[in-house]
Amino acid sequence: NAGVTQTPKFQVLKTGQSMTLQCAQDMNHEYMSWYRQDPGMGLRLIHYSVGAGITDQGEVPNGYNVSRSTTEDFPLRLLSAAPSQTSVYFCASSYYRPSGRETQYFGPGTRLLVL
Amino acid sequence: KNQVEQSPQSLIILEGKNCTLQCNYTVSPFSNLRWYKQDTGRGPVSLTIMTFSENTKSNGRYTATLDADTKQSSLHITASQLSDSASYICVVGATSINNAGNMLTFGGGTRLMVKP
Numbered sequence: 001n002a003g004v005t006q007t008p009k010f011q012v013l014k015t016g017q018s019m020t021l022q023c024a025q026d027m028n029h030e031y032m033s034w035y036r037q038d039p040g041m042g043l044r045l046i047h048y049s050v051g052a053g054i055t056d057q058g059e060v061p062n063g064y065n066v067s068r069s070t071t072e073d074f075p076l077r078l079l080s081a082a083p084s085q086t087s088v089y090f091c092a093s094s095y096y097r098p099s100g101r102e103t104q105y106f107g108p109g110t111r112l113l114v115l
Numbered sequence: 116k117n118q119v120e121q122s123p124q125s126l127i128i129l130e131g132k133n134c135t136l137q138c139n140y141t142v143s144p145f146s147n148l149r150w151y152k153q154d155t156g157r158g159p160v161s162l163t164i165m166t167f168s169e170n171t172k173s174n175g176r177y178t179a180t181l182d183a184d185t186k187q188s189s190l191h192i193t194a195s196q197l198s199d200s201a202s203y204i205c206v207v208g209a210t211s212i213n214n215a216g217n218m219l220t221f222g223g224g225t226r227l228m229v230k231p
Contacts, residue, residue, distance in 0.1 A: 004158070035221075042119065042204070042221030043159075090158050098219055099146050099208055101166065106158030 004107035013081040021076040023091030032074040036087040081114045117142040119222035127228045136225045138188040138205030147208040154201045195229045
């Protein structure tokens with residue numbers, strides 16, 4: 001199994017540009033989520049999905065869209081990039097919601113710089 | 116507001132020595148507590164997961180403890196190795212109301228450097 005994969009690894013955008021961060025998992029996990037990690041802060045939840053066709057907002061959803069057309073893929077779209085979205089983005093997956101003993105698996109991250 | 120505070124922010128130890136990282140939380144209602152290891156430039160990897168009824172959990176040289184009464188947890192690393200150099204993140208899960216949301220609160224992490 002490849003686990004959770006993310007592309008690209010690094011991206012530079014100009015303010016106002018849009019882009020899609022890709023996330024895929026091959027573990028047949030129902031639950032997938034996107035986080036951002038900023039220096040000195042804990043990971044913060046952007047959006048999550050409990051299964052194909054179902055998504056919901058997390059703690060910091062503004063400026064981001066998601067969709068879940070398949071179990072495997074969960075892309076994150078930046079609609080109009082802003083410097084405040086400079087961050088490292090992590091995708092994670094688990095069989096079910098990460099409650100109790102459910103282990104969450106993280107991708108390697110995408111480092112985004114918005115100029 | 117749910118919060119997870121970790122201390123120290125950073126730590127330097129010599130190879131072979133032991134160390135203990137601390138985590139204090141104010142998360143309610145408590146469901147579980149996790150420790151992750153995050154190598155530089157990589158995603159977090161799960162080390163231990165503890166629920167309310169557990170007060171200790173080991174994974175090789177890593178031992179996590181949980182005191183749900185004082186809302187504190189620690190991660191003890193025994194006989195440190197150079198490969199232990201990483202950030203260690205404490206994550207506390209809350210029981211979700213109406214099964215909504217992720218309900219995980221992440222600490223800011225402790226950056227550990229092990230020197231030869």
